[in-house]
Amino acid sequence: MKPDMGSNHAFVVWGSCVLWVTSVFAIAWSLLLFFCVGDILLMTGTDLVNAFVLLSGIIMLPTNISILCFVANSKKVDYKAKVVCCPLWLSIVWIIIINVAAVILCIVKIISCQELTTRYLTDSMQHYRSVPKYKHFMDDLQWSLKCCGLYSYKDWFLHDWYDKIRDYEWDPSLDKDNSLNKRSPSVTDSVPLSCCKSGSCISNYLTELGTHSINTTGCGPLLHRIVMISMSAHLVMFLLIVVIEIIILKLIMTKERQPENEKKGKHRNSDVRHIMSVKGNFDASSGSCQLNPEDSDELEQPILEDENTN
Template sequence: MNNSLNSPFVIWTTCFFWLISIFGIFWSIILFFWVGDMIFSTGTDLVNAVVLLSAIVMLPPNFYSLHAIANGKKIEYNAKVFCCRLWTCILWIVIINIIGIILCVQRMYLCQEITKKYISNSMKQYRIAPKHRQFIDKLQWSLGCCGLKSYKDWFSQDWHDKVRDYEWASPNVRDVNAMKQVIEIDSVSMFISCCKSGSCVSSYLKELGNYSINTNGCGNLLYRFIMVSMTVHLIMFLIIIILEIFFLKSIITKNDELDSKNRSNKLNIRHIMSVNDNFEMSSGSYNLNEEDSEIDPSNVYYDEK
């Protein structure tokens, strides 16, 4: 393998691009299947889609570059990679990552407002909408939180059918006033996804305390999680753009150097025959003297061997 045809920066950058493209594909797919509802609800699904698209577009040029390096060939910036030139693929990668940067900045700017709005809406529709119930439960389980700002936010939400849920407490109660008394006894309660472990005391919180449930709200935690995620994506997009630009520049510079060297080797006659530097006469500067011009050619003696 002749690595002199490609600079070390190009070789190492190609390996980095290959790893980042494979990681980006798997990471995006895992997020879509694992926390798809969360990234859709917070508006970060577009950023994740850009990561997946960028990783897929990076595969063909990376495959070509690795193949050229492995076979000791020069990476040509004008080489055809599947349906377009290598420099065109790099240009598209840069454009896609610029779009990713714009989306990251937008999500970071609107993140707090979108997060609070969606959590509040999901809390209101927890009892009637399975999609929002699943989102809230998964959010509270994964982040170890409860409510928007604190667990007390659920006290003002109609998150369960109290009459249906508390009929077991006094099966002999038939009148409405008695049922209201039963409901009032346990009006401060919490559901299972707010528990710190699989089982906890989620009822009678005024009497027994809230030591076994998560008391911190989910709003700030989800906001910080999204901000960290968007910051990581933003840095990744910037690194890819910078490396792709320098990668293309290095390829063009290396190709120009090699082409210039090849042309110099072809035109330099010193590689073919030695030339006396003291020899200054050329065919264009040679002139016959007047005396020599008057010599009769018939008197010239030719030495025949």
């Protein structure tokens, strides 16, 4: 049986299909980001936006599947139908509320993106040596983006980020204390190994040995651009979901009243037909016009006598 497209507005059908695909993509994409780059999301403050993407996708999936089931069964979408534990219209309202909150959050992130990225990177560089999560964040960021420092590799020269004993004890035969006293003033022009272009490189004494083997571009502008693009894409997605859900909710709520009005009109027409039955009135009128057989014979005799005399 073909779906009765006339009972449901075309926008309801196609909008539900788009939202269903969007919900599947949102769930898969948000989970992938959480498992693969969860630390970067947490350090850049975009983890909350990703959580809204996941929550919106989880709620949209059963809601739009319910709408598509009505369409597949050639039935009109019932906004009072149960979706998991609440009516269909309430599920759509919750989707709208969640995405509106996500839109506000994205706008706040876009406005304060420059300040936030600068602060995150500065804090990570300051606590690189003492806090493991900041070290992992900076190393992953510099390896993946092929960058070094905030605006330049020289930003590392301003922070006491290195472990002097672990990273710069060049000669094991020398006493550690003596080597620290000799070399500590000269290791300020150094960068972490994650700034290297390849697996190993010259990352210290850069003033003397040069920067040929490290990335010199800062991570700040690159991270700011990525966060801006990500937040803008999420903002557009959340706005589209809100607009589509509002239109679908309006259509399924208003369409519900039309069949009731049509039924009332049909009942009125049928009542008129019952009151003025054409067949019954026709039978009554035809019966009243029927001539009496005796009267017809009496009328025929004078007519026959006139014809004989003529």
